[in-house]
Amino acid sequence: MITINYEMSLLNSLIDAESIVPAVEQNVDESFIDHKDIWEFVHGYYSKYSKLPTKSIVKNEFREFEFIDTSAAPLQFYIDEARKHALSENVRTTLHDTIQILRDSGPNAALNFVAMNSLRLMKNTGALKDTNLTGDYLERVEDFKVRYEDPEKNIMGIPSGFDVIDKHFGGWQKGDFIVILGWTGSGKSWFSRLFAANAWMAGYSPLIISLEMNKEQEGYRLDTILNQGETFRNSDLMFGRGVNPEAYEDWAKRTFQNRPPIHLVTSDGIEAANQNVVEAKVEQYQPDLLILDYHGLFDDAKKGGTETERAKNLSKDFKRIAVRHNIPVIDIAAVTMDGNHGERAPALAEVAWSKQLAYDADLVMAVHRNEESNLFEVVSRKVRRGHPFAFYLQWDLDSGKREELFDV
Amino acid sequence: MNLTGEALITCLTNTAEANGKIFFQTEKDEVNAERLVKFFAANGGAEVAQQCVERFIRNERQPVIFLLDFVVKIGTIVEEIKIENQDREEFKRLVRQTQERMKGDNN
Numbered sequence: 001m002i003t004i005n006y007e008m009s010l011l012n013s014l015i016d017a018e019s020i021v022p023a024v025e026q027n028v029d030e031s032f033i034d035h036k037d038i039w040e041f042v043h044g045y046y047s048k049y050s051k052l053p054t055k056s057i058v059k060n061e062f063r064e065f066e067f068i069d070t071s072a073a074p075l076q077f078y079i080d081e082a083r084k085h086a087l088s089e090n091v092r093t094t095l096h097d098t099i100q101i102l103r104d105s106g107p108n109a110a111l112n113f114v115a116m117n118s119l120r121l122m123k124n125t126g127a128l129k130d131t132n133l134t135g136d137y138l139e140r141v142e143d144f145k146v147r148y149e150d151p152e153k154n155i156m157g158i159p160s161g162f163d164v165i166d167k168h169f170g171g172w173q174k175g176d177f178i179v180i181l182g183w184t185g186s187g188k189s190w191f192s193r194l195f196a197a198n199a200w201m202a203g204y205s206p207l208i209i210s211l212e213m214n215k216e217q218e219g220y221r222l223d224t225i226l227n228q229g230e231t232f233r234n235s236d237l238m239f240g241r242g243v244n245p246e247a248y249e250d251w252a253k254r255t256f257q258n259r260p261p262i263h264l265v266t267s268d269g270i271e272a273a274n275q276n277v278v279e280a281k282v283e284q285y286q287p288d289l290l291i292l293d294y295h296g297l298f299d300d301a302k303k304g305g306t307e308t309e310r311a312k313n314l315s316k317d318f319k320r321i322a323v324r325h326n327i328p329v330i331d332i333a334a335v336t337m338d339g340n341h342g343e344r345a346p347a348l349a350e351v352a353w354s355k356q357l358a359y360d361a362d363l364v365m366a367v368h369r370n371e372e373s374n375l376f377e378v379v380s381r382k383v384r385r386g387h388p389f390a391f392y393l394q395w396d397l398d399s400g401k402r403e404e405l406f407d408v
Numbered sequence: 409m410n411l412t413g414e415a416l417i418t419c420l421t422n423t424a425e426a427n428g429k430i431f432f433q434t435e436k437d438e439v440n441a442e443r444l445v446k447f448f449a450a451n452g453g454a455e456v457a458q459q460c461v462e463r464f465i466r467n468e469r470q471p472v473i474f475l476l477d478f479v480v481k482i483g484t485i486v487e488e489i490k491i492e493n494q495d496r497e498e499f500k501r502l503v504r505q506t507q508e509r510m511k512g513d514n515n
Contacts, residue, residue, distance in 0.1 A: 343492060343496075
């Protein structure tokens, strides 16, 4: 069987090269299917004696071990080939099982199985990204020069559109996990869409996964934020009045033509919205910024027992998605309290999964407004880099007009 | 609002009315109101007393309210309001600090 030869060849090549380091660095564990036990023996031997076993020692332990001449190619060739063939084998197995599930449990279960397994395979067969920071200093200097010379790009991340946030936090950077907290009706979703709109206006492509609103509501809300009351109000769009359709069309053409995409995923388009689906959508659209609305509405693929466990699992996985895909993730979390929550922004401790959140989040921001008020209070509850901050935002949600304030 | 028993009862009556509820007075209310005044004098004063009355009336589900109902819940409400007031002060302090930092960065 071809697979056996590739695994055997890799084992022989490792011993011939007298080096296990490249294989470990590139996470070859998952490349072994039929001879995982031999690989584990070789790896364990190296850990114990700081050198690889000879082929005779391996043969003594495993009668099926074959002696193969691997001098024709470097070790990396055998690592790559073994990985490719293990992936092919795993894909074949997944497809076979998927067909079985399709027959037994229907298309939704089969789709979910494919999504989960394809992500696992991609993760397992991919290598960790290693960098030598000493050797890479020129890359950092070049990046700094670009930002230094162009005032529009002086922050490292995607601009939030708020001077305070960008100066205190440096914009939304790759791998950031940002959480927006707020009581019900505090305008959290509006804030996240504003961040999406600001990123888009700066040339980035956001992906919004919204489990709370439908496509039309989302579209009109985004239009309102972008238009800022120039042509129409949100209520005009929602109730089909007040603005000339041609004026609306004209504005939309000018605004959206030849611009980066804004991808939206709503719950009417997906069966189960869990972390696997989120990751699959990120793979599909490759966004620059991901917005998840909202935490409590996502299903936990790991099936945590309590609500808090589910929230913690999602928090960990959303952070991992941010890091793995090198994108900032903005997660919205509604905070609820028995009785009256009072007239203040929620604290970090008032979130059921606050401890996990404290580990995972790079920025936790609470937003608050008194009932029907246009004055929002924005306050950081955790800032992993930079100083804590707070400011007011005067924002008419219906017209979209807004202004950052310190004195009210 | 002045911090007197009479003012407290007037405040309860007016606030209840403004919220479509009835504050139902009983014989011993004046004595108990004086006791509440002493409590508020040691716990934030007239301003906190008024905030407590407003919150209590707003959250109370019964349309008819007795002073005793207020007495039973007053401890929790005062604590909530104290935390909120502290939080509000902290928020204002952080806003000022942020503003100063932003000015410093711009100079």
